[in-house]
Amino acid sequence: MNTSDLLVIGGGLVGASVALGAARSGLKVTVLDEDDVAFRASRGNFGLVWVQSKGFTLPDYARWSLASAQSWPELSAYLKERTGIDVELKQPGGLHLCLSQEEMDTRKERLQWLQDEVGPHYQFEMLDYDELRKRVPLVGPDVVGATYTPMDGHTNPLKLFRALYDAAGKEGVQFKTGCGTEDISYANGIFTVKAGGKVWQAPKLVLAAGLGNNKLAPKVGLYAPVEPNRGEVLISERLRPMLSYPTNFVRQTDEGTVQIGDSHEDVGFDDGTITSVLGGIAKRGIKCFPILANANLVRAWAALRVMSPDGYPIYQASESHPGAFVVTCHSGVTLAANHVMRIAPWIAGGAYPDAIREFKGDRFLNKNLVFTNGH
Amino acid sequence: MATNSLFRPLQGPSSTPARSVKIEFDGRALQVQEGVSVAAALLSAGVSRFRTSVVSETPRAPYCMMGVCFECLVEIDGQASRQSCLVQVRDGMKIQTQRGPRALTDGTEAGNE
Numbered sequence: 001m002n003t004s005d006l007l008v009i010g011g012g013l014v015g016a017s018v019a020l021g022a023a024r025s026g027l028k029v030t031v032l033d034e035d036d037v038a039f040r041a042s043r044g045n046f047g048l049v050w051v052q053s054k055g056f057t058l059p060d061y062a063r064w065s066l067a068s069a070q071s072w073p074e075l076s077a078y079l080k081e082r083t084g085i086d087v088e089l090k091q092p093g094g095l096h097l098c099l100s101q102e103e104m105d106t107r108k109e110r111l112q113w114l115q116d117e118v119g120p121h122y123q124f125e126m127l128d129y130d131e132l133r134k135r136v137p138l139v140g141p142d143v144v145g146a147t148y149t150p151m152d153g154h155t156n157p158l159k160l161f162r163a164l165y166d167a168a169g170k171e172g173v174q175f176k177t178g179c180g181t182e183d184i185s186y187a188n189g190i191f192t193v194k195a196g197g198k199v200w201q202a203p204k205l206v207l208a209a210g211l212g213n214n215k216l217a218p219k220v221g222l223y224a225p226v227e228p229n230r231g232e233v234l235i236s237e238r239l240r241p242m243l244s245y246p247t248n249f250v251r252q253t254d255e256g257t258v259q260i261g262d263s264h265e266d267v268g269f270d271d272g273t274i275t276s277v278l279g280g281i282a283k284r285g286i287k288c289f290p291i292l293a294n295a296n297l298v299r300a301w302a303a304l305r306v307m308s309p310d311g312y313p314i315y316q317a318s319e320s321h322p323g324a325f326v327v328t329c330h331s332g333v334t335l336a337a338n339h340v341m342r343i344a345p346w347i348a349g350g351a352y353p354d355a356i357r358e359f360k361g362d363r364f365l366n367k368n369l370v371f372t373n374g375h
Numbered sequence: 376m377a378t379n380s381l382f383r384p385l386q387g388p389s390s391t392p393a394r395s396v397k398i399e400f401d402g403r404a405l406q407v408q409e410g411v412s413v414a415a416a417l418l419s420a421g422v423s424r425f426r427t428s429v430v431s432e433t434p435r436a437p438y439c440m441m442g443v444c445f446e447c448l449v450e451i452d453g454q455a456s457r458q459s460c461l462v463q464v465r466d467g468m469k470i471q472t473q474r475g476p477r478a479l480t481d482g483t484e485a486g487n488e
Binding site for chain 1: 428430445456
């Protein structure tokens with residue numbers, strides 16, 4: 001029998017962040033990670049630490065994202081100090097490139113709404129083409145303009161992942177891979193998880209299994225109706241540093257790689273790539289930055305986003321199974337700082353963060369509401 | 376450039392010595408085994424520095440030898456950023472060290488921002 005204070009189901013960015021934070025709060029934590037048959041959203045993402053326009057219709061999500069972005073330098077510094085790994089956090093602000101005037105108008109309306117709701121510190125600028133060119137000279141003539149917000153940035157998500165694992169390991173977290181959850185039961189305040197042919201027990205349990213949460217949550221009286229949404233990206237050869245800001249479609253890493261995204265496809269659990277979709281991504285990337293037409297591409301991949309019906313996270317403690325929690329979201333990179341510093345301490349026994357009261361999974365049980373993705 | 380290579384071709388079943396071709400690396404003539412990749416040929420000729428990296432311009436050499444890592448980039452017959460582990464040597468081939476990023480447009484290096 002393997003016993004801990006806390007079992008975390010799911011060894012992605014969300015699970016690793018929660019495990020690290022809980023271990024820092026003094027808990028003995030075991031993470032049960034499925035295997036490479038899992039969909040691994042944490043290995044396929046774009047690496048943005050992004051606030052801009054998130055939470056249109058739900059300002060609490062804008063505040064939550066902004067709070068995490070503001071805590072990111074602290075997380076990054078901690079990881080560097082604890083592990084020696086530089087996760088390449090850069091927060092120069094971010095550009096959302098607009099390819100039509102209509103898009104510019106819509107974004108102005110949304111960002112203004114968000115600023116009115118969140119407060120004057122939610123800053124943004126509308127940049128017309130000439131203004132945009134001053135900041136990003138390589139932008140193409142088909143780009144109408146951009147919105148800029150100073151709170152956005154990006155990181156190297158793979159280095160983040162490695163640093164979280166390394167730091168968590170140093171805090172005593174045990175990572176067990178090849179441990180897809182077969183069964184969860186609950187008796188006398190103890191959760192028993194069958195995974196990887198073994199039995200694991202703890203008085204606390206966090207479901208951080210990404211798309212797997214959909215099926216696991218009801219086993220402990222929770223509700224997490226997340227569905228896959230596919231995104232494909234293209235990766236260029238390493239190029240001379242030429243983009244000072246991350247954008248919604250294109251970003252350049254510290255090593256020079258240009259990452260070009262992305263698609264939003266409703267195709268179930270198919271994480272394959274499609275040439276026509278990749279072609280569309282390439283065309284739009286070239287429209288944004290014509291110089292990319294001559295770049296060699298070295299890789300392409302698809303990954304499945306973990307999307308709730310409204311696109312916002314799900315954080316909830318179970319009432320019927322005290323000690324069980326669900327933590328799931330699409331933005332495991334942006335929200336990593338919040339997960340380490342705010343969600344984990346709550347799970348470890350601290351006060352409920354009032355900032356997450358709108359993110360209970362139960363909201364989706366209200367049959368009178370119709371949800372649209374506001375992520 | 377080192378002349379003693381760390382690498383030696385394996386001896387095949389036949390005792391007939393492998394045929395060789397003549398290539399040029401950074402202006403220097405090299406006699407290398409026919410049929411091997413450019414990366415293998417340069418390594419067996421003692422070349423240890425294939426390119427400099429794009430951002431920090433530190434020296435680089437082949438790592439995976441199977442097309443994945445993109446560390447072995449060189450310029451081959453005027454074309455930059457070729458993966459030398461995936462290109463077979465040909466008699467008369469002219470190869471050059473890849474220095475930093477290749478130009479994305481004719482005569483203009485990418486990004487002066």
